[in-house]
Amino acid sequence: MGLKTPAEYRESLRDGRVVYWDGERIDDVARHPKFQIPIAVAERDYDYADPTRREIMTYHDEDGALAHRVFQIPRSETDLAARVELMHDMSIVGGVTGVFMALMSVKDAVAEVSPQYAANIERMYRHVRDNDLRAAEVITDPKGDRSRRAHEQDDPDLYVRIVRRTDEGIVVRGAKLHITAASLVHELVVMPTKGMRQDETDYAVSFSIPVNAPGVSIINRSFAPPELNAFDYPASGHHSMPEGFVVFDDVFVPWDRVFLAGEVQLASRLAQALGLWERTGGLVGSVATSRLFVGLAQLVTEMQGKERDAICQNTIAELICYAEMLRMGLDYACTRYETTPSGMVHPNALAVNTAKYYYAANYHDAVKKLQDLAGGLVLTLPSEADLRNEASGRYIRKYLHTKQSVDVETRMRVYNLIRDLTADAYGGWHLVVALQAGGGLSAQRVMMNRIYDLAGAKAAALAAAGAAAPKALAAE
Numbered sequence: 001m002g003l004k005t006p007a008e009y010r011e012s013l014r015d016g017r018v019v020y021w022d023g024e025r026i027d028d029v030a031r032h033p034k035f036q037i038p039i040a041v042a043e044r045d046y047d048y049a050d051p052t053r054r055e056i057m058t059y060h061d062e063d064g065a066l067a068h069r070v071f072q073i074p075r076s077e078t079d080l081a082a083r084v085e086l087m088h089d090m091s092i093v094g095g096v097t098g099v100f101m102a103l104m105s106v107k108d109a110v111a112e113v114s115p116q117y118a119a120n121i122e123r124m125y126r127h128v129r130d131n132d133l134r135a136a137e138v139i140t141d142p143k144g145d146r147s148r149r150a151h152e153q154d155d156p157d158l159y160v161r162i163v164r165r166t167d168e169g170i171v172v173r174g175a176k177l178h179i180t181a182a183s184l185v186h187e188l189v190v191m192p193t194k195g196m197r198q199d200e201t202d203y204a205v206s207f208s209i210p211v212n213a214p215g216v217s218i219i220n221r222s223f224a225p226p227e228l229n230a231f232d233y234p235a236s237g238h239h240s241m242p243e244g245f246v247v248f249d250d251v252f253v254p255w256d257r258v259f260l261a262g263e264v265q266l267a268s269r270l271a272q273a274l275g276l277w278e279r280t281g282g283l284v285g286s287v288a289t290s291r292l293f294v295g296l297a298q299l300v301t302e303m304q305g306k307e308r309d310a311i312c313q314n315t316i317a318e319l320i321c322y323a324e325m326l327r328m329g330l331d332y333a334c335t336r337y338e339t340t341p342s343g344m345v346h347p348n349a350l351a352v353n354t355a356k357y358y359y360a361a362n363y364h365d366a367v368k369k370l371q372d373l374a375g376g377l378v379l380t381l382p383s384e385a386d387l388r389n390e391a392s393g394r395y396i397r398k399y400l401h402t403k404q405s406v407d408v409e410t411r412m413r414v415y416n417l418i419r420d421l422t423a424d425a426y427g428g429w430h431l432v433v434a435l436q437a438g439g440g441l442s443a444q445r446v447m448m449n450r451i452y453d454l455a456g457a458k459a460a461a462l463a464a465a466g467a468a469a470p471k472a473l474a475a476e
């Protein structure tokens, strides 16, 4: 019980979990070279030694015990601000553990249908918090033919489903794809990927299960090879996290870990609750990245002596506009927060969906602007090894010189970061993450249509047109 140390976290992963990566069955995740960078990333969230970081990363729960702040249920604007500050600092492993915020935000709605499931949510939340565990958001099903519903697929397992119910629990089968950090957490929190209909009761299923539960297998994939040097890969050299292809091969889930087992009316509530916190995380990340883009754009422009060029200035102004719209979107979402009936404070749902959409829809264009300013060296810059080689290094220093005030090595570092963030494997990963993680563009469009005050907008439009609202419209 209580906070773990980084070493205790690492050790806790040696629990017999079934993990594959590049054709190899990996028995000891904690020691295997492929997992060293991702584990180091996750371990940082367990490093409570520095007093300033401890202040950001921890809080006292209702029993007075010190816990990781990712488990603090925001009750005020101040709590929400503290959570956003934490999200800026925390690894993606901590980020996905925020799945418990989603569960706790729908607990009341779940209680109306089943007090037992609601009690299970509360108990699992406390179990994970009190033992300083991490959890993955396990939502996205393979989905097979998208034009058919879950129970209409050629293979009934293309959405996770209940195959058996017993007095002790349920048995589930299926897979969930793209699951961030699945191999490096302790609990897999499974939720339906979307709303389910009355004839899909076996697919309306949610639960939490330990990663080492019998029948669970995880196949990993990452943008990063195990070792990347920090000079050539300044971002991905110390930051990578595998996604997991998670298989549930007739996994037994005891009833006290079940949050939903057939109550279709709750399926979309759970899926949507997660979307809000997941998109908030994406938005927090986008604020940092877009600011970095502005800094990199200004640096390459100055380093190449183009800072007085009007086209460069315009491009940088457009990048500033992108970064500021995102920053303001996040600020607005937090200051115009919303409160659930039980008093949980969460970011404004319309603002989060709008700003996340804006980030995703314009991300590729922001990358284009940065790469346009930077030029071909983004791809062709020689590596650190060639710089350190005396003969080739001499040429590199001579011909990458731009002016006295620019140090060639610094210039190379700036280019390496642009390549790493936007053009190499990690850059490609970012391009897809912007679009898909937290739900594709369509998921945010659906939410915007659903939440926006369309009735008010229509009334305003009719009034401006000098027309009275027809009865059907007025009644809305």
Ligand SMILES: Cc1cc2nc3c(=O)[nH]c(=O)nc-3n(C[C@H](O)[C@H](O)[C@H](O)COP(=O)(O)OP(=O)(O)OC[C@H]3O[C@@H](n4cnc5c(N)ncnc54)[C@H](O)[C@@H]3O)c2cc1C
Binding pocket: 096, 137, 138, 139, 140, 141, 142, 143, 146, 176, 177, 178, 179, 180, 181, 243, 432, 433, 436, 437, 438, 439, 440, 441, 442
């Ligand atoms: C790096 C990464 C990490 C991720 N991490 C997680 C995670 O931790 N947990 C998790 O559960 N999921 C995770 N995801 C999954 C992510 O949420 C999905 O990729 C996303 O929801 C899209 O689902 P899909 O990939 O099945 O694509 P599809 O559902 O097939 O969608 C593909 C495209 O089809 C179109 N489309 C889909 N539905 C509609 C619609 N109703 N109307 C119009 N167009 C539509 C859109 O253009 C959409 O982008 C991650 C994804 C990535 C790339």
